[in-house]
Amino acid sequence: xxxxxxxxxxxxxxxxxxxxxxxxxxxxxxxxxxxxxxxxxxxxxxxxxxxxxxxxxxxxxxxxxxxxxxxxxxxxxxxxxxxxxxxxxxxxxxxxxxxxxxxxxxxxxxxxxxxxxxxxxxxxxxxxxxxxxxxxxxxxxxxxxxxxxxxxxxxxxxxxxxxxxxxxxxxxxxxxxxxxxxxxxxxxxxxxxxxxxxxxxxxxxxxxxxxxxxxxxxxxxxxxxxxxxxxxxxxxxxxxxxxxxxxxxxxxx
Amino acid sequence: xxxxxxxxxxxxxxxxxxxxxxxxxxxxxxxxxxxxxxxxxxxxxxxxxxxxxxxxxxxxxxxxxxxxxxxxxxxxxxxxxxxxxxxxxxxxxxxxxxxxxxxxxxxxxxxxxxxxxxxxxxxxxxxxxxxxxxxxxxxxxxxxxxxxxxxxxxxxxxxxxxxxxxxxxxxxxxxxxxxxxxxxxxxxxxxxxxxxxxxxxxxxxxxxxxxxxxxxxxxxxxxxxxxxxxxxxxxxxxxxxxxxxxxxxxxxx
DNA sequence: CCGCTTAACCTGTCTGGACAAGTTGAAGTA
DNA sequence: TACTTCAACTTGTCCAGACAGGTTAAGCGG
Numbered sequence: 001x002x003x004x005x006x007x008x009x010x011x012x013x014x015x016x017x018x019x020x021x022x023x024x025x026x027x028x029x030x031x032x033x034x035x036x037x038x039x040x041x042x043x044x045x046x047x048x049x050x051x052x053x054x055x056x057x058x059x060x061x062x063x064x065x066x067x068x069x070x071x072x073x074x075x076x077x078x079x080x081x082x083x084x085x086x087x088x089x090x091x092x093x094x095x096x097x098x099x100x101x102x103x104x105x106x107x108x109x110x111x112x113x114x115x116x117x118x119x120x121x122x123x124x125x126x127x128x129x130x131x132x133x134x135x136x137x138x139x140x141x142x143x144x145x146x147x148x149x150x151x152x153x154x155x156x157x158x159x160x161x162x163x164x165x166x167x168x169x170x171x172x173x174x175x176x177x178x179x180x181x182x183x184x185x186x187x188x189x190x191x192x193x194x195x196x197x198x199x200x201x202x203x204x205x206x207x208x209x210x211x212x213x214x215x216x217x218x219x220x221x222x223x224x225x226x227x228x229x230x231x232x233x234x235x236x237x238x239x240x241x242x243x244x245x246x247x248x249x250x251x252x253x
Numbered sequence: 254x255x256x257x258x259x260x261x262x263x264x265x266x267x268x269x270x271x272x273x274x275x276x277x278x279x280x281x282x283x284x285x286x287x288x289x290x291x292x293x294x295x296x297x298x299x300x301x302x303x304x305x306x307x308x309x310x311x312x313x314x315x316x317x318x319x320x321x322x323x324x325x326x327x328x329x330x331x332x333x334x335x336x337x338x339x340x341x342x343x344x345x346x347x348x349x350x351x352x353x354x355x356x357x358x359x360x361x362x363x364x365x366x367x368x369x370x371x372x373x374x375x376x377x378x379x380x381x382x383x384x385x386x387x388x389x390x391x392x393x394x395x396x397x398x399x400x401x402x403x404x405x406x407x408x409x410x411x412x413x414x415x416x417x418x419x420x421x422x423x424x425x426x427x428x429x430x431x432x433x434x435x436x437x438x439x440x441x442x443x444x445x446x447x448x449x450x451x452x453x454x455x456x457x458x459x460x461x462x463x464x465x466x467x468x469x470x471x472x473x474x475x476x477x478x479x480x481x482x483x484x485x486x487x488x489x490x491x492x493x494x495x496x497x498x499x500x501x502x503x504x505x506x
Numbered sequence: 507c508c509g510c511t512t513a514a515c516c517t518g519t520c521t522g523g524a525c526a527a528g529t530t531g532a533a534g535t536a
Numbered sequence: 537t538a539c540t541t542c543a544a545c546t547t548g549t550c551c552a553g554a555c556a557g558g559t560t561a562a563g564c565g566g
Binding site for chain 4: 258259260294295296297298301315316317318319
């Protein structure tokens with residue numbers, strides 16, 4: 001991060017300029033030629049930089065015409081989407097947790113499907129109530145693969161980010177699959193979250209994978225409806241959003 | 254589409270090979286060098302092809318190591334995410350609609366904020382009940398900008414895809430912003446969808462933009478919780494997912 | 507047998523050039 | 537005035553080559 005590639009530096013500069021309002025929403029970006037001249041790099045490098053902004057949905061491209069600014073993204077990193085704690089801190093909130101259940105066990109059939117791990121391997125089943133500034137916001141259940149389970153068990157599970165500490169230990173999260181729907185609060189969830197039974201909850205189920213494709217964790221998060229909104233931006237070129245029929249789920253688990 | 258670029262052809266071939274199981278999940282992709290030799294193209298072209306697969310989350314990359322197959326995406330096009338009808342058809346369902354309300358009016362302050370259009374411009378406010386194989390699945394409210402409103406009004410609004418017909422007329426959808434949360438069914442929604450009042454609904458609010466950055470439509474869709482799931486895949490490199498605090502929404506509307 | 511070094515391999519970054527294809531506004535025409 | 541044509545500009549695609557930096561497995565030494 002400290003020694004970024006040239007194209008990342010250029011992308012960061014453009015992003016900052018957009019945030020500063022130098023290129024307002026609806027205005028056009030400098031042409032590739034101008035950026036080449038300004039930074040003294042080859043055109044390919046400039047195009048690499050701009051490709052990042054396109055993936056983020058910050059700018060729109062039309063062949064032949066200058067690029068248009070669509071808006072600035074509230075710089076959320078992958079980590080902030082992965083970790084409730086890191087997200088909360090970045091929003092200026094104080095996240096805490098109460099451990100409801102923590103159990104190390106041999107993987108059942110269900111566990112093994114969720115984690116893509118052999119039946120019988122050790123897994124950690126962790127259930128926590130997550131609080132935002134002291135107020136209940138989410139009930140979370142996470143299954144950790146053997147690879148990371150021991151490290152997680154050794155941590156203080158009531159404060160700080162598990163993800164962040166795993167990252168410090170050298171575990172890298174690379175990909176995540178999210179499945180989002182709405183469910184009614186059960187008796188236990190209603191009591192924990194301080195809502196009425198049957199209240200709508202936003203459920204996010206997630207599978208996270210390392211760069212090598214190894215599944216590291218599976219989780220089921222249920223948010224109070226008034227606590228969070230999930231935001232997705234997609235474009236014709238970069239699309240990773242899908243709507244699944246609940247009766248016929250493509251990637252069940 | 255018929256005259257694809259070389260890199261798109263190569264990407265499509267790799268995608269197909271993965272779907273065929275030629276490169277199973279967890280296996281490695283051929284190296285760039287092999288693909289260069291096989292297709293007789295420059296390395297940059299191969300890298301362009303692979304970049305598509307990376308954006309789709311189909312493969313994972315680590316510098317120095319061969320790329321790993323993460324899984325095949327249920328080939329959902331941008332259009333299928335944009336249009337309930339097109340999605341339903343692609344899933345083998347029959348989508349229909351009942352018009353609840355259709356009104357052409359001068360944009361109120363709220364309308365103008367939602368569509369990023371001047372107050373007083375003509376907008377079309379359309380509310381419909383959407384059915385899947387005859388069963389109520391979603392209540393939809395859409396605001397169309399002046400540019401497309403007249404065309405929409407001239408259509409049969411009970412069957413077929415509005416989006417598809419607008420596309421045929423030359424309107425291009427390029428970007429979309431989605432905000433997803435859970436809400437309780439109101440009295441009217443409950444009756445229309447055939448659920449109890451207070452039942453959880455999955456709400457998806459969307460703003461769609463043309464390649465030039467012009468807002469074409471705004472919509473608020475509320476799904477029966479048992480009808481659909483929204484699926485998102487993100488990676489450390491390509492990330493357009495955000496979690497917003499509901500009390501402090503970044504991009505309100 | 508185990509651990510270390512190293513060479514082969516593979517992906518990341520960058521250069522410079524060429525031509526294709528779409529957009530836009532100015533100049534010219536009816 | 538209204539329309540058409542065209543040249544300048546801008547982005548899309550592709551090539552060939554170079555070097556940096558991470559990964560992996562074979563081979564060597566203890």
